Amino acid sequence: MPLTGDATPPLDETARAILDAASRRFLHYGYGKTTMSEIAGDCNMSTGNLYRYFPSKLDIAEAFVRRLRAEQIRMLREAVGKSGLSTQDKLRTFFKLKLKLVYDRFHDRPKAYELSQEILKERPSFADEWERAESRVLCEVLEEGEGAGELALCDRNRTARILQDIFFRFASSSVYYEGEYDVLAGELDDVMDLVWDAFEHRKELSIR
């Protein structure tokens, strides 16, 4: 099986240098105010040569966001991988961390946030990929939960999708006002409590 499916295909050394240079500029000045000749200059090469490594500027941005995603998936996987956590805690941790990551990116790296929003709008298939990558992590948690007898589901993939629908609000790009984080985290807890009650109910039904 492929390692995780979240990993970016490994990059040429030159390609990585280009991506690193572009990333620095994207973070400081944003996508729109970064030019191909600046990136080329940072790498001591000509603009034309950039196109030997990336088909377009937007693809450099996608590679940038791909890294963000890989990092986020890694952190989510790590957070739910801790032993000693119940399945409920894992699910709660998953969505709370996801909220926190988006919230922090919005406040601390606004340029990165904008860029990822832009790419997700411009490249719907990439957005799907991201959702599927998270779905995979969720499915693992659900599978473990079933193994431990904490859950009884009819369809893990479907359940993961339902969870993503339910928690959509907490990853949604509606402006995150200062101080809103605690309110959102509180509401997330309420929603998680409800979800877990549903899971309990389904487990009981399956036992009978």
Add this chain to the structure above:
Amino acid sequence: MPLTGDATPPLDETARAILDAASRRFLHYGYGKTTMSEIAGDCNMSTGNLYRYFPSKLDIAEAFVRRLRAEQIRMLREAVGKSGLSTQDKLRTFFKLKLKLVYDRFHDRPKAYELSQEILKERPSFADEWERAESRVLCEVLEEGEGAGELALCDRNRTARILQDIFFRFASSSVYYEGEYDVLAGELDDVMDLVWDAFEHRKELSIR
């Protein structure tokens, strides 16, 4: 008690004429391409006189969206008011109709859709009002459900808010592609099934 809380304060006859004229133009040409002198012309009056009835152009737009809201709330209330519907069906109907109303507005009256989005962004307090108006309808359904012994909740208002969080995805403005309605409606059903299982579980707990 006030009638519903959703009603707009009654309008002067002249104010209504202004709003009617503005509405026609908003629907056909959009907010930005409608000018105050056009509205005034339609009403056979001068631009200055408009300001005796509305503080600004944006307030005319707000009044327009206020009507949309009143109509939507009325339809939601009517849909869940049908006798013979279980509480589960009422909740399902509520959120499904809401999805349909937003979806249809997006496709059939795009200018009205844009305008309402604009107002909701520009006037957060109005967005809150809208949410509270829907919350009131939800609370009525929940209250009836409790009366009929179909539900046992600890806090109706809180539950209504949780439901709004959970179904946020289905009223969210992410672009509605052609044909996506059926997919969304299907996912909504899955989410509703899960919510109802949670309610069942809570009822059972409260009985014991």
Add this chain to the structure above:
DNA sequence: GTATTGAACGCTTTAGAAAGCATTCAGTTC
């Protein structure tokens, strides 16, 4: 043959001027 260059092309963004618009208010009407 592979890697790289940089001038050339056409599309997009920008800057600055002109036009248009929302809003105001001194004055008019009834």
Add this chain to the structure above:
DNA sequence: GAACTGAATGCTTTCTAAAGCGTTCAATAC
């Protein structure tokens, strides 16, 4: 004096020409 007018104000949008930028490719380097 309540309802209304329309010219004046200053902000915003539109227009247009110029500059800037992403992208290409024939030529160059190695």
